[in-house]
Amino acid sequence: MYDYKTCLEKIGEIGEVTEVLASIVYVDGLPGLSPNEIVIFQDGQLGQTLDISEEKVHILVLSHKAVKPGDKVARTGGVLSINISDDILGGILDGLGNPLDGKKIINGVVRDVDVTPPPLKERRLVVTPLETGVPLVDLLIPIGRGQRELVIGDRKTGKSTFFIKSMINQAAKGTICIYASIGKKIVEIKDMLNEIKTKSAKENIVVVATSASESPGLIFITPYTAMAIAEYFRDKGKDVLIILDDLTNHAMYYREISLLSRRFPGRNSYPGDIFYLHSKLLERAGAFAKGSITAFPVAESIMGDISGYIQTNLMSITDGHIFFDTELATLGRRPAINPFLSVTRVGQQAQTNLVRGLSHDLSAFLVTLERMKDFEHFGAELSEEVIQQLALGDRILNFFDQPKEVIPINVSILVMGMLWTGAWRNQKPKDIRGKISKMVDDYNSNELFRKKIDNLILNIKNYKEFLNKLREGNYGQENYY
């Protein structure tokens, strides 16, 4: 986008690299440089202004090529911006928004990467549900369009699988899904791409990826680039789902940059503005008059500790969190989401009365189930009623265990209703799983069955009425008993 010679001629200011400290370089000259301005090195590399002092300026290098003392630098007069068009859909981009898969952006729009979040008057209430395709989340920790829901958990607890399911489910419904990989391992990025590649709705998914081997500057700007892309599609009236994987990593890279530029370290050596940085980024998401941006920022915890500095920062910025529990993961639960430690602050207002009722009853039941399981551990003699409740609990948890498939919310509601009304009482978990999978397949392929279920759920006022209807009538569910 920028050319060194043209910039030099246009602005008429030049600087010289005097010191190189990994991703930070000190430059002498450039008297008119403004904060956050992009500079261009003589070999075409870009850098972003970090700090300006009377003697020198600190530049964050945005690429991985070596910069050496004596290299010349020119101002560009602009802040970091990317070229976007609909051509990027289904593609993979680097941290600067350049396609990595050889795609070309034709008739693109130039958008600034770091912008001020929209003001209050442009925002709307979160009232539309966002279906993730994961029953445990859709029923117990509901998400609304425009919500910012933190996803927190240890490594290898199934967070990526959850994102893939959510993206595939949403992309199939026309939502633009943006996955930002912030300094992840190349293997992890490749796994994610391979998963997405095989799915039919991949043309609505955009991946913005920087690997751990890239320059800290490039990794640092990755979430901003992804958010700028989300804003582009939001302004076109689209609903966008953005996954920022992960912001603890992002904070660590920012800490490295800040310490190198000799900024004063704060708690855990993070710079004082880390909260501001993340809140400004996540404030750009939300529900708007035209389109919405739902954000799933990710925070990695260590040994299940969710009380870390960055983790608690992000919890206070977001509208709730989904906690992936290591203990549940080791028990083989997939997804290993702990519903008791997960929170959704605005998701309920996007739910229908039916789902709200179901969610309420289900939450109460799961709490009771936990208590009953404790009694079971004591080896106490259990009444027939308690045994039945425990068996129902097992069937519900078996339903929530969902290794691969995406389950539409209406099927989740139907299955929960069927379980509640006593379906599959004396059947093996494997058989129940098979029947639910068949139901999902039929719902996706059989229009008549889908319409029947959708109409039933649409016209029901509350959960009690739904259960009565299921007990009384045949809505196609009888084929799966």
Next chain:
Amino acid sequence: MQNDQIYSKSLDLIQTRDDLNLLNKELELIEESSFEVGKKDISTLIRRESSFLLGSTREDIGKLRQQLAKIEFMEITFSYQPNIKLINDISLFINNNINQKILIDIKVDPMIIGGAIISYGGRFFDGSLLHKLENALKKYV
């Protein structure tokens, strides 16, 4: 000789970055070969004009080196190696017009064909013939 006179005499001697580098080398040599005579005065093992000229005390040399480190440069790129007269003229012009000691950092790049490219204090001016020709070509092509 008074200190101020020493400084001004030394500074007057230098016009370009090459001159400064030579002067710094001289000062290093004097410092390395010096030994103390009495409390402050030093004498050197070498007998050079510069050793008599550049201060009689260790502090004077240190101060002079500090002064030299603060000097700013004006980078001028020519298409050929300029002669002494041109360097003197440019140096005189700069010192008459800017109330500050500025040294010339001469670069040679035959690609610019003629004229000069000047950068000073972060400001850049391309007065090369190559630049003029490129601009002229842009108008016609």
